[in-house]
Amino acid sequence: MTAETPHAAAGHGGHAAPNVKLYMLIFGALAFLTLLTVLISYIHLPPGPAIAAAISIAVIKSSLVVLFFMHLINERPIIYGILAVVAFFVLFLYLGPMADTIATSGRRPAQSVPTAVEAAR
Amino acid sequence: MTSEAAVMDVPHVGAGTGVTNAKLGIWLFLASEIMLFSTLFTTYIILRLGSSSWPRGWNVLNVPMGTLNTLVLITSSVTVVMAYAKAVERKRGQFRLFMGLTIALGVAFLIIKGFEWGAHFKAGEFPSSSIFLAAYFTMTGLHALHVIGGLITNSILLVLSEKQWDHPLFVGRVEAAGLYWHFVDIVWIFLFPALYLL
Numbered sequence: 001m002t003a004e005t006p007h008a009a010a011g012h013g014g015h016a017a018p019n020v021k022l023y024m025l026i027f028g029a030l031a032f033l034t035l036l037t038v039l040i041s042y043i044h045l046p047p048g049p050a051i052a053a054a055i056s057i058a059v060i061k062s063s064l065v066v067l068f069f070m071h072l073i074n075e076r077p078i079i080y081g082i083l084a085v086v087a088f089f090v091l092f093l094y095l096g097p098m099a100d101t102i103a104t105s106g107r108r109p110a111q112s113v114p115t116a117v118e119a120a121r
Numbered sequence: 122m123t124s125e126a127a128v129m130d131v132p133h134v135g136a137g138t139g140v141t142n143a144k145l146g147i148w149l150f151l152a153s154e155i156m157l158f159s160t161l162f163t164t165y166i167i168l169r170l171g172s173s174s175w176p177r178g179w180n181v182l183n184v185p186m187g188t189l190n191t192l193v194l195i196t197s198s199v200t201v202v203m204a205y206a207k208a209v210e211r212k213r214g215q216f217r218l219f220m221g222l223t224i225a226l227g228v229a230f231l232i233i234k235g236f237e238w239g240a241h242f243k244a245g246e247f248p249s250s251s252i253f254l255a256a257y258f259t260m261t262g263l264h265a266l267h268v269i270g271g272l273i274t275n276s277i278l279l280v281l282s283e284k285q286w287d288h289p290l291f292v293g294r295v296e297a298a299g300l301y302w303h304f305v306d307i308v309w310i311f312l313f314p315a316l317y318l319l
Contacts, residue, residue: 017209018206018209020203020206023199023202023203023206026199027195030195030198031195034192035188037313038188041317041319047319050318050319054314054315057314058313061310062310062311065306065307069198069199069202069303070299070303070304076138076140078137078138079144079148082148082149086155090159093159094163097166098163098166098170101170101171102170
């Protein structure tokens with residue numbers, strides 16, 4: 001047999017099994033974390049800690065959505081494989097240019113541009 | 122319906138993958154979308170790191186409206202997953218209620234975003250005004266286009282639920298549309314702090 005119908009598969013016919021109670025808990029956590037992000041921003045931390053706090057909370061929130069709303073926590077290996085390939089390239093996409101920017105920070109190429117940046121309020 | 126057509130309508134779970142074709146397809150599509158938005162985020166980071174000055178988001182953008190929009194989109198993520206749950210449980214009335222709420226929340230998001238953009242234009246702030254505003258309009262504009270795409274898909278499913286409720290592919294379509302909508306929510310989860318709060 002090369003294929004089976006979803007209804008022959010375990011659970012809800014090949015589709016992720018819903019858990020309404022869990023969805024409500026995740027919703028509460030997401031709302032709380034959103035308000036926490038905004039409250040932290042009003043403290044006006046220095047850029048380093050502010051970025052660390054905001055990105056950490058965003059990663060937690062997106063993980064909750066991906067794991068429980070998108071049911072990745074119970075997903076098949078093929079989906080994990082797709083996301084692993086994406087994660088590799090995304091990491092490369094972020095780290096490559098950032099490493100270059102940091103390494104060449106003495107002659108920052110973008111500094112020749114930003115009169116337009118400074119025009120922002 | 123011919124027997125061949127009937128077979129085409131049965132959602133197959135591939136023996137090699139263990140997932141339906143619809144689910145595999147939507148995850149591959151989302152993988153390409155992740156790369157698209159990652160490119161924008163990387164560009165934003167490089168511009169910011171390389172600039173001698175950069176405005177703080179709260180000085181330029183409307184944080185209360187951005188917060189409200191975040192809560193609206195998070196709520197819509199709950200309603201779309203509830204719509205999926207009701208589709209699995211075969212409760213059509215409740216599916217329609219939650220899908221309708223998801224669409225209404227998506228429209229509310231766009232209206233709030235429209236007010237924000239309108240205020241910027243009224244103040245003479247355009248993408249050409251600064252690199253920060255160029256990044257802001259590009260990233261939130263592309264995200265808004267994705268919201269519109271999700272709204273169209275969800276609306277089609279709401280209409281199809283009338284006549285195709287018992288179609289063997291219907292639940293899979295709802296699941297795929299839900300996965301896309303959650304992705305749109307996740308993009309905003311990162312856009313909001315990056316643009317408004319840092």
